Each structure stands twice: as structure tokens, then as C-alpha cells.
Amino acid sequence: MAPSIDVRALVRAAKTRESEVTSTSERHDRFFPDGFVDTTLDDDGCGVASEKSIPIATVDGLSYEREWLGERDADELERALLASPSSWWTSWSNARRVMNAGGNAPSQLFRGEEDLKHFPAYLRALMRAMVNRKTSDAEPNHVLVNEYESRGGITPHSDGAVYAEDVSILTLRGTALIEFWPSEGEITGRPIASVLLEPRSVLTYKGTAYRLRHGIRETDADVVTEETANARALGLNPGARVERNPRGRVSVVFVRKRTVV
Ligand SMILES: O=C(O)CCC(=O)C(=O)O
Numbered sequence: 302m303a304p305s306i307d308v309r310a311l312v313r314a315a316k317t318r319e320s321e322v323t324s325t326s327e328r329h330d331r332f333f334p335d336g337f338v339d340t341t342l343d344d345d346g347c348g349v350a351s352e353k354s355i356p357i358a359t360v361d362g363l364s365y366e367r368e369w370l371g372e373r374d375a376d377e378l379e380r381a382l383l384a385s386p387s388s389w390w391t392s393w394s395n396a397r398r399v400m401n402a403g404g405n406a407p408s409q410l411f412r413g414e415e416d417l418k419h420f421p422a423y424l425r426a427l428m429r430a431m432v433n434r435k436t437s438d439a440e441p442n443h444v445l446v447n448e449y450e451s452r453g454g455i456t457p458h459s460d461g462a463v464y465a466e467d468v469s470i471l472t473l474r475g476t477a478l479i480e481f482w483p484s485e486g487e488i489t490g491r492p493i494a495s496v497l498l499e500p501r502s503v504l505t506y507k508g509t510a511y512r513l514r515h516g517i518r519e520t521d522a523d524v525v526t527e528e529t530a531n532a533r534a535l536g537l538n539p540g541a542r543v544e545r546n547p548r549g550r551v552s553v554v555f556v557r558k559r560t561v562v
């Protein structure tokens with residue numbers, strides 16, 4: 302006798318799957334209803350790293366691009382990311398909290414579609430844009446968001462061995478000075494280089510630059526120095542003070558974790 306099939310149970314299971322998919326996509330479709338409206342998501346056609354990206358001459362592998370994202374998309378992205386489920390967020394200090402997209406732990410190896418299926422569609426689009434626009438060498442597979450209070454910062458650190466040496470930081474809200482320090486030893490004196498991160502910019506650090514430590518001071522205002530690689534492009538001289546945004550800072554970090562084999 303042929304095994305009996307519980308058709309009702311199959312239909313119920315299919316409906317449950319469908320409603321799970323719908324609830325995830327509904328959550329994401331609240332944002333970017335018309336997709337990205339003022340950002341280039343594709344290769345600009347020149348086949349090389351975006352012409353707008355400035356390599357930082359003093360550090361191999363460090364580059365900075367202004368206005369990577371359009372204004373309207375930046376606003377929408379900030380709204381969307383800050384509305385992520387509370388279970389995706391962790392507070393690191395009272396001045397900084399971190400969101401791991403999809404609720405995936407950064408220390409865990411990348412599990413392919415198993416991890417990506419939890420990502421909102423707009424993040425997948427940005428991850429693809431990172432490689433299409435030659436910002437990253439290969440497609441990022443993990444995204445973290447940092448939200449800092451106005452004075453907040455992050456102690457100098459290296460992002461470590463869990464990621465490929467190819468990280469891009471998109472700043473959405475607030476300006477802050479990021480400083481690069483030698484990979485070892487006491488942090489004293491002046492940094493090797495610093496970059497003033499503006500809203501809508503992308504900073505990329507690869508290879509040598511990845512192996513340095515980077516940090517952001519806790520302060521009310523950053524001070525531009527001789528080492529600030531993009532000061533001139535921003536019309537600032539050493540000694541210029543750049544006040545922090547009273548509303549704090551939001552940055553989005555695109556990384557590539559190693560894959561489960
Ligand atoms: O917020 C930033 O720009 C830097 C963040 C960072 O270094 C990190 O999340 O590892």
C-alpha cells in the first residue's frame with residue numbers, strides 16, 4: 302500500500318513558510334519602497350576603482366570616497382537600520398551600541414544563504430554595490446552598524462583574523478576623525494594617519510592598512526592635524542576643530558567573514 306500523505310499538514314507547513322517569508326519581506330519593504338533613488342549601485346563603467354575614491358598616500362591600502370551614497374538614500378538607510386529588530390543590537394558601553402545584520406555573530410564563520418536570508422534586501426543591494434563599484438575587492442558577507450553618542454568613540458583595535466583584509470566603513474550620521482596606529486605597542490604621540498569621516502563617505506582599509514590599529518577618540522570635537530589625509534580636500538588646515546554632531550554618529554561596516562568549509 303502506498304504511504305498515505307497528509308495533504309492538510311503539507312498545506313499548513315507551506316502556509317507557515319509563506320507567512321515567515323512575507324513577514325520578513327514586509328519588514329524590509331517598509332523601507333526603500335522605490336529602491337535606491339540617488340545612489341549609483343553599479344559599476345561606473347570605467348572598470349577601475351571609482352575615480353572619486355582618493356587613495357591615502359601615507360598608508361598602503363587606505364582610501365576614502367566622499368558622497369558614496371546619495372542624501373535621500375542615506376536618510377532612508379539610517380531609518381531602516383535603526384529600525385532593525387532589538388535582538389540584533391548589543392550595547393558595548395553607554396556611548397556605543399552595535400547591530401549585527403541578521404542577528405549573525407561576527408565571530409561565527411559565514412554560512413552562505415543560511416546567514417544571508419536574514420538580511421534585508423536593501424543591505425544585499427549595498428553589499429553588491431560595494432563590489433560593483435570596486436570599493437571592495439569581493440562581495441562583503443556581513444554588515445555591522447555602530448551607533449555612538451555624540452562624544453562616543455572606539456579604542457584603537459585591529460579587526461582581527463576573522464575577516465578578510467578588506468573592510469569598508471560607510472558613515473551615515475555625524476563626522477568623526479578615525480586614526481591609524483601601528484599594529485603593536487603603546488599608543489602614544491601622533492597617529493600614522495587620520496581621516497575625517499563625513500556623512501555619506503566610505504573609508505576602505507585593505508592589506509597593510511587593515512593590519513594597523515584604528516580608533517576614534519571620545520571627544521566633543523575632533524582636531525585636524527598634519528596627518529589628516531583628507532583635510533585639504535575638505536578645505537581644513539591643521540588645528541581646525543570639527544564639532545561632533547550632538548545627535549551622535551552612525552556607521553555601517555561591511556566585512557567578509559571566512560566561510561564554513
Ligand atoms: O565607526 C567606525 O567608523 C569604526 C568602527 C570600527 O572600527 C568597528 O566597528 O570595528
Ligand SMILES: [Fe+2]
Nearest residue numbers: 458459460515
Ligand atoms: Fe574596527
